[in-house]
Amino acid sequence: MADAGLDRRDIQSVTGRKTLAMGQKYTAHASQNAASRRAQMAREQTKNITGKC
Incomplete structure (x- = not known):
């Protein structure tokens, strides 16, 4: 949820x-997962813009 x-x-x-x-x-883990995805x-957007990791 x-x-x-929610x-x-x-x-x-x-x-x-x-x-x-x-x-x-019980929601802390979900918050951590969302922060990780963001x-x-x-990181991927920066990598695509700069061509670097």
Whole structure:
């Protein structure tokens, strides 16, 4: 759900987590994956523009 861009509070309500902290624990991994994808896309764009890695 986090990968799809849903808000943490929405995910918390769907999954039944009682606290925001528990919801964050389970969405942290998805946030890291999204950040990794953004960094890799930026790297590829730079590589295409400059011709360097």
